[in-house]
Amino acid sequence: MLAEQDAFEAERSARMVKAVYVYEAPLRLWHWINALAITVLAITGYFIGQPLPSVPGEASAQFLMGYIRFAHFAAAYIFAIGFIGRIYWAIVGNHHARQIFILPVWSARWWSEVFYELRWYLFLVKEPKKYVGHNPLAQLMMFLFFTIGAVYMICTGFALYGEGLGEGSWASQMFGWVISAVGGNSLQVHAWHRLGMWVTVSFVLVHVYAAIREDIMSRQSLISTMISGWRMFKD
Amino acid sequence: MTDTFYEVLRRQGITRRSFLKFCSLTATSLGLGSAFAPKIAHALETKPRTPVIWLHGLECTCCSESFIRSAHPLTKDVVLSMLSLDYDDTLMAAAGHQAEAILDEVRAKYKGNYILAVEGNPPLNEDGMFCIQSGRPFIEKLKETAADCKAIISWGSCASWGCVQAAKPNPTRATPVHKVIFDKPIIKVPGCPPIAEVMTAVVTYMLTFDRLPELDRQGRPKMFYGQRIHDKCYRRPHFDAGQFVEQWDDDQARMGYCLYKMGCKGPTTYNACSTVRWNEGVSFPIQSGHGCIGCSEDGFWDKGSFYDRVTDIQQFGVEANADKVGGTAAGVVGASIAAHAAVTALARARQKTGIDTPKGED
Numbered sequence: 241m242l243a244e245q246d247a248f249e250a251e252r253s254a255r256m257v258k259a260v261y262v263y264e265a266p267l268r269l270w271h272w273i274n275a276l277a278i279t280v281l282a283i284t285g286y287f288i289g290q291p292l293p294s295v296p297g298e299a300s301a302q303f304l305m306g307y308i309r310f311a312h313f314a315a316a317y318i319f320a321i322g323f324i325g326r327i328y329w330a331i332v333g334n335h336h337a338r339q340i341f342i343l344p345v346w347s348a349r350w351w352s353e354v355f356y357e358l359r360w361y362l363f364l365v366k367e368p369k370k371y372v373g374h375n376p377l378a379q380l381m382m383f384l385f386f387t388i389g390a391v392y393m394i395c396t397g398f399a400l401y402g403e404g405l406g407e408g409s410w411a412s413q414m415f416g417w418v419i420s421a422v423g424g425n426s427l428q429v430h431a432w433h434r435l436g437m438w439v440t441v442s443f444v445l446v447h448v449y450a451a452i453r454e455d456i457m458s459r460q461s462l463i464s465t466m467i468s469g470w471r472m473f474k475d
Numbered sequence: 476m477t478d479t480f481y482e483v484l485r486r487q488g489i490t491r492r493s494f495l496k497f498c499s500l501t502a503t504s505l506g507l508g509s510a511f512a513p514k515i516a517h518a519l520e521t522k523p524r525t526p527v528i529w530l531h532g533l534e535c536t537c538c539s540e541s542f543i544r545s546a547h548p549l550t551k552d553v554v555l556s557m558l559s560l561d562y563d564d565t566l567m568a569a570a571g572h573q574a575e576a577i578l579d580e581v582r583a584k585y586k587g588n589y590i591l592a593v594e595g596n597p598p599l600n601e602d603g604m605f606c607i608q609s610g611r612p613f614i615e616k617l618k619e620t621a622a623d624c625k626a627i628i629s630w631g632s633c634a635s636w637g638c639v640q641a642a643k644p645n646p647t648r649a650t651p652v653h654k655v656i657f658d659k660p661i662i663k664v665p666g667c668p669p670i671a672e673v674m675t676a677v678v679t680y681m682l683t684f685d686r687l688p689e690l691d692r693q694g695r696p697k698m699f700y701g702q703r704i705h706d707k708c709y710r711r712p713h714f715d716a717g718q719f720v721e722q723w724d725d726d727q728a729r730m731g732y733c734l735y736k737m738g739c740k741g742p743t744t745y746n747a748c749s750t751v752r753w754n755e756g757v758s759f760p761i762q763s764g765h766g767c768i769g770c771s772e773d774g775f776w777d778k779g780s781f782y783d784r785v786t787d788i789q790q791f792g793v794e795a796n797a798d799k800v801g802g803t804a805a806g807v808v809g810a811s812i813a814a815h816a817a818v819t820a821l822a823r824a825r826q827k828t829g830i831d832t833p834k835g836e837d
Contacts, residue, residue: 289798299713299716301716303715303717404706432788441801442801442808445808453819
């Protein structure tokens with residue numbers, strides 16, 4: 241959304257309240273479930289590739305790797321089903337719910353605001369603009385690293401999962417093409433899926449930092465908004 | 476016309492009684508009803524044996540070496556009784572012009588009815604000069620023979636994927652069969668070499684049922700390449716338990732723990748080693764204490780070390796795996812964030828950016 245429109249919206253609301261309801265309950269719930277799923281996925285995923293030191297004792301008495309993989313697969317289902325639910329909410333929810341799926345790349349103004357935000361992060365401008373939803377730079381990052389990233393991780397992940405379920409399973413039928421697309425050796429898919437994990441970790445670092453920083457530095461609330469749904473404006 | 480199976484069996488001294496017993500047994504072991512026994516008998520009595528031409532391109536003959544060691548069925552039974560192996564320049568008695576004459580004869584006589592088995596692959600660089608047979612490039616012989624065949628069996632990783640001679644930088648441009656022949660059904664039987672029993676079983680299946688076995692997405696017979704080594708590995712319980720060999724000579728290695736951390740490619744390799752095993756079921760690499768190297772997978776020779784679990788990603792041009800590349804990226808991002816936060820704090824302390832808190836309000 242454009243800053244002016246948002247400013248208008250904010251101003252109109254400001255006449256009555258100094259806050260705007262942005263994120264509806266299902267979206268907020270999804271955000272935190274999703275955050276938890278990603279955390280579990282990254283940690284268990286790391287240990288699937290580089291397992292923990294061996295556990296002693298009878299093999300029949302242990303199931304460590306099995307539990308780690310189970311947690312990974314369970315979290316993956318939650319992540320993927322949540323993502324589908326999130327797409328559904330983008331359709332039926334308010335217009336802020338659509339932001340991470342559709343970029344107004346045709347709008348020159350939007351691009352100029354992306355660069356304005358970039359300058360704000362480079363300490364070149366003194367005052368940020370007000371946004372009810374995501375700022376354009378955040379929206380761009382969210383689209384590139386979360387939306388595209390999620391699709392990438394779901395496709396590569398379920399392609400690998402389909403190998404375990406076996407030929408002819410739903411995952412193999414739906415996502416098996418990914419393995420063929422990278423040349424047929426799933427070792428490649430493992431490597432690329434793992435690289436996707438690191439990209440996600442980098443994104444989470446930036447996302448959390450930006451949220452905290454903006455909560456302090458910008459003219460509106462950030463973290464509490466994802467909890468209560470209300471965007472508060474400070475001035 | 477070539478003899479039928481029945482005629483060959485009778486000639487080898489097998490009684491009709493034994494032959495019919497064999498048919499009943501076959502029907503039972505295939506899970507078919509007793510009504511199928513006469514049908515099998517009828518097929519074996521009337522069907523002429525299918526001629527097979529076996530060509531050798533750029534290869535090491537390990538597929539042939541494996542094939543002649545088949546125990547179930549014995550290769551002699553396959554070669555002498557089941558199929559009519561009319562041309563195989565490594566195994567045949569004829570040589571020179573006589574040998575080449577057989578090739579022409581089979582092509583003319585059984586046009587569209589013979590099976591072409593290819594071991595190795597054609598190199599395409601320098602007009603195919605890197606593999607010359609009977610005075611001309613192998614690629615020409617392959618294309619001519621393939622033109623009149625019913626189906627092609629790509630023996631081994633060479634014919635299926637390219638194998639070691641196609642490894643980077645592939646100076647001879649060794650090319651797998653399915654990338655030069657497009658108009659024939661191709662069955663890939665990869666492996667370096669494939670398991671002997673898998674080879675004879677694929678041939679037996681095709682001759683018995685007169686059709687191709689069911690193939691997976693990449694053209695391999697599902698019955699042998701439908702599952703990964705990992706799925707049927709006898710060390711799998713150690714994997715699920717989280718018990719791994721950490722060093723080649725440690726206690727875990729002696730206790731037969733999972734070789735995952737030693738770079739075993741079982742989880743990404745489709746083959747029957749963990750079920751059929753090798754040398755009449757004696758053993759297979761993992762049972763002998765070494766991880767699977769994934770020899771039946773496409774590009775196994777170019778996918779990083781055999782001894783790493785998280786293997787190098789070739790696309791970066793340097794020797795780096797996902798953890799090195801991704802971990803470094805995440806580290807750089809983290810450091811940048813810390814620096815950015817520090818600058819932000821400084822700037823804010825000096826009131827350079829950020830929002831001035833309204834004074835005197837509220």
